[in-house]
Amino acid sequence: MASQVSSENWMPENSRLEILQAAAESFEQRGFSATSIDDVARMLGCTKGRIYHHFGSKADLFAAVFRLGMEMNFAAVEPLTHTDASAADKLRMMAEEHVRQMVTTKSFQRVVWEGVELLMRGALTPEQRDECLRLQQSRKRYSALFRAQMKQAKADGALHYDDLSVATQVLFTCLNSPVFWYRPRIADLRKDQDAVIEQVVRFGLNGLGLKEG
């Protein structure tokens, strides 16, 4: 059955994901411009050919890491918007899952941050810019999930911020911040992560004027 040994099938199923993981770590360590496909291949102990089989260019690889980072965030947070809780409680749960993403999928989230920065700086080719704008749109939809709850929680009298745009910017910078400074301690990793997540979420919600429960 020739179709079973097509180039799509002779590699392990998780090959693409392995490449994205190694790419995320390479981009996290060196940034987009200083990272080469060679670096990613070296980290995987594979040939460049294996990577080019899945991704046409470094920019494609970067965009795929960015996209997967965003998809993981949506998958973790979006279902919480459909629960019956108050807006303030939804916001707390969403913030917790968001910060958990920053801590547990840090390399991918660092790439999301850098992608947004590259876009703002315009250091991209036209095609890279189009792809990045699509990703930026998806980031806006994600941000809108939080804005909706922030608005409702303020209307409920549970939050006390002034300008919604400023509050959203500062909240996300605060919740995203572990991407820059979190260094996992190997011993009792889950407990360490939980403690960091709890402190960052508390800072963010108190920052928005939520009274401590």
Next chain:
Amino acid sequence: MASQVSSENWMPENSRLEILQAAAESFEQRGFSATSIDDVARMLGCTKGRIYHHFGSKADLFAAVFRLGMEMNFAAVEPLTHTDASAADKLRMMAEEHVRQMVTTKSFQRVVWEGVELLMRGALTPEQRDECLRLQQSRKRYSALFRAQMKQAKADGALHYDDLSVATQVLFTCLNSPVFWYRPRIADLRKDQDAVIEQVVRFGLNGLGLKEG
């Protein structure tokens, strides 16, 4: 008097500062790696020679912008540590001056942020690394000014954060955040800046568990 027309003297006194300002804006727009001395010269409408007269290389120029950014922060914040106010009040005044720096000297502060990122990623030559480590030390001394007041304010019962290191990281990310998103509105610039500063500072101090005054 030949000494009066030495190459140090025939240019206006503010020449060095003008170059640093243009360099800060270029680095802010494009980032360190994508910026060239040509970009800075073009922005100033001068020759590359005028820039090389003051700075040996792009890395020297970047380090000088970083250094001046830090010096401006120290000059604004350090005197406040000697006042008679309570630790919580000192912290509020220091946070206000810090955010004012982020808003009014944004290009320089964006370079300080990028310098720290470059250092963390190790994408530097050995000499650049030495210079950047000195600048990093100065950033640590600056951060220590805030940590001292945070510690005292907690001992006074005025703040309610858990881990000092996590609290410092999140506080600075929050106070620094206008560097990424603040776009000055030209009309009534001062009022616009003051409103942003007030909201960011309130977010940061509430985040640390300070009760609203």
